[in-house]
Every structure is written in C-alpha cells, then in structure tokens.
Amino acid sequence: MKTLTLIICMMMVNDFTLFYFNKESEISNWTVVNDVVMGGRSEADFALNSEGNGVFSGQVSLENNGGFSSVRYRFESLDVTKYKKVILKLKGDGKAYQFRLKSDLNHAHSFVKDFQTAGEWESIEINFEDMYPRFRGRILNMPNYPGENMCEIAFLIANKRAEAFRLEIESISLK
Template identity: 55%
Template sequence: MVNSTHLLFDFSKESKLSSWRIVDDVVMGGRSNGSFKINEAGNGLFYGDISLKNNGGFSSLRYSFDKLSISNYTKIVLRIKGDGKQYQFRIKDDNDNFYSYIKQFKTSGNWETIEIPLSEMYPAFRGRKLDIQNFNSNTLAQIAFLIGNKKEESFKLEIDKIYLK
C-alpha cells in the first residue's frame, strides 16, 4: 500500500462547512439544539443542548460526500477533544441506506486520538441494532457524530481531523 492514510477532513480557519449538516430530534418533534462552527483554534466545534421533551434526545452532525473507495483501509481515526461524555461515530457506505454503522466512544476531556476498526461498527436504525453483519463495505459515503445519552445535557465536541488508516 503506497498511502497509509487518507484524510477525510482536516479543520482549519478556512474550512468550508457547507457539506456538514446538523440533524436534531426536531425532525421528529423533539427540542434538542445542536450547532456547528469553526472555533478560534481553527477546529470544528459541535455543541449544543439535548432535550428529552416531546420524546427527543439526540443531535447529530453529518458529512456526506461522493462515494469513496476504502478497500485499502481498516480504521477510521478521530483526533478530537470531548467533554467527558459518550458519543457515537456513524458511517454509511451509501447515502441511500436508511441505517448507519455505529461505534460508541467516550471522551476524556483532553485531546485524544480514537481509532475505530471499521469491522467493529454495527448496523443500527433509530437506536435499534439490526440483524445484518457489521460493516464490511469497500465504500464510504457519509460520516457522522451523534450524541444521545437518554438525558438532558449540554455537549461540546472539538474536532481537529478525521482520516482513514
């Protein structure tokens, strides 16, 4: 393998955020409120408040792109600084799929590098694990972060870069 990593996104003060989308529980009547911006340090900042009102309880940040061949890679690596809370990292191999592949991770409150083996990402839809195999595709079309810990809370996740390894 010539290239051992493939950069999916590296945030800087010049980053264009137009392909990043917030999807909150408001799509189903909830009241959570997530936001996304570039902070003073030039990192992506996903932040907001989770509300359980009206059966809500989640906020997500999604980045869709043209299908990318990932057959040479086995992991996604996140360089992030969280707030000590648990998040989900989610991927789709096709944007038309109704489900995502998910891996939960807990942040430490410090800058950290989290490596997620693609084969450990399980399929789920609306919080329910599906009875199909874990991720084993050769393509990637969407990456996302989601917070939904079944409690009302504020959150803040700082993102430096995301890459394949």
C-alpha cells in the same frame, strides 16, 4: 536512518484524511440533524472556533420524546477497501458519543461505534469491523461494516439524558 524515514513516510502515505479542520475550512456541507425531525427539542450548532477546529455543541433535550443531536458530512462515495479503521483526533467533554458512517445514501441504516471522550485532546481509533448496523436506535441483524464504500460520516450524542455537550474535532482520517 534513511530506511526509517522511508518507512515512516510510507506509513503516512497509507493514511487518508477525510476532513482536516483549519481556519479556512469550508464547512457548509456539515449538517446538524436534531431530534426536531421527530418532534424533539434538542438544539445544536456546528462551527469553526478561533483555532480552526470544528465544534459540534448544543443542548440535548428529552422534551417531546426528544433525546439526540447529530452532525453529518456527506461526500462522493469513496472506495475504502485498502483501509481498516477511522482515526478521530478530537477533544470531547467527557461524554459518550457515536461515530457513524454510511456506505450508501440509499440505505436507511448507518454503521455505528460508540466512544467515550476523556475531556482532553485524544486520538480515537475505530476499527471498521467493530461498526455495527443501526437504524433509529435499533441494532439490526446484519453484518458489521464491510469496509468497502463510504459516503457519509457523522457524530451523534444520545445518552438518554438532558445535557449540554461540546465536541471539538481536528481531523478524521482513514488508516
């Protein structure tokens, strides 16, 4: 039994939590970026709910060539070479979203992976090797995310339709 406990503890030590939300979480470094930067009219907010989870919610508008909303979190560059995936613990609204990350803030592109939410609490695993480079909606002819450095994470909704959305986030971890 002690061996099993030790193995489980070692597995937990290998995980790294990028952000765990609770009622005291400091979320001022989470920034909403909507299509208004390009003339669109989408609106969104990011706040803590009464349970302490981060909630990204709003309305995507297609008016004036709009169509996306995002929330991002920037941090000191991390060496992530000993990790292989991102684990998202969240509750979506049944809509599709993108998880995005940057390896260097000087790069214009992000590495992206689409995911579908189920409308209930779930853990979504995203392998680094499945995250492809994208810039302004276009997939770039470059290698997928190499899993070396990370300095920004983001969630984006852009389903080519006007819609309300709500994504409740408990944690974002590396494994």
